[in-house]
Amino acid sequence: MEFKGLDGRAADPLLVTIVANIIFDVRPMPEALVCPLAAEATIKKIPLAHFPRDLFQVGRSIMILRSLTHALGMHVGAAHLWRG
Template structure:
């Protein structure tokens, strides 16, 4: 998650609990059925409220929204799909790319509004 530019903090301001980060990663990027993913993110008991996001790249926001829509569809249709299994090869290839750090830095620059996008 950190390698994608996502930063979590615990409610006490310290490092976030890695177990909660894993749960949130599955909520954001996988469509498999899990109780935590079916809780409204605005509910008091929502996992996402236990580890605030300090930074979330704008380009990943649409991915997360798409996954949540797919989760709703697969849940309604009674399907058990593991998107993480489907995306694993793509993610491993991206992480093996030596230019990944430069791309991540460029994305952070765009997210922070400090870079000018080329038309």
């Protein structure tokens, strides 16, 4: 994955970490529960310049798992789920 700052330079590492957690972790983070189309969405602050096609379905699956764990009141990290 490659992120760029809004000014075209390297993205803020803290924002990259938050977005990576949104995409690849199922923990219910406040940032993950904000609609990605909302003006205050973290993902809008650092444009994604490149996203490998192979990771798209992984990210999508994680987001579905996050929704399920949130709806069920479970607080589980993705590492615990992947460890299986």
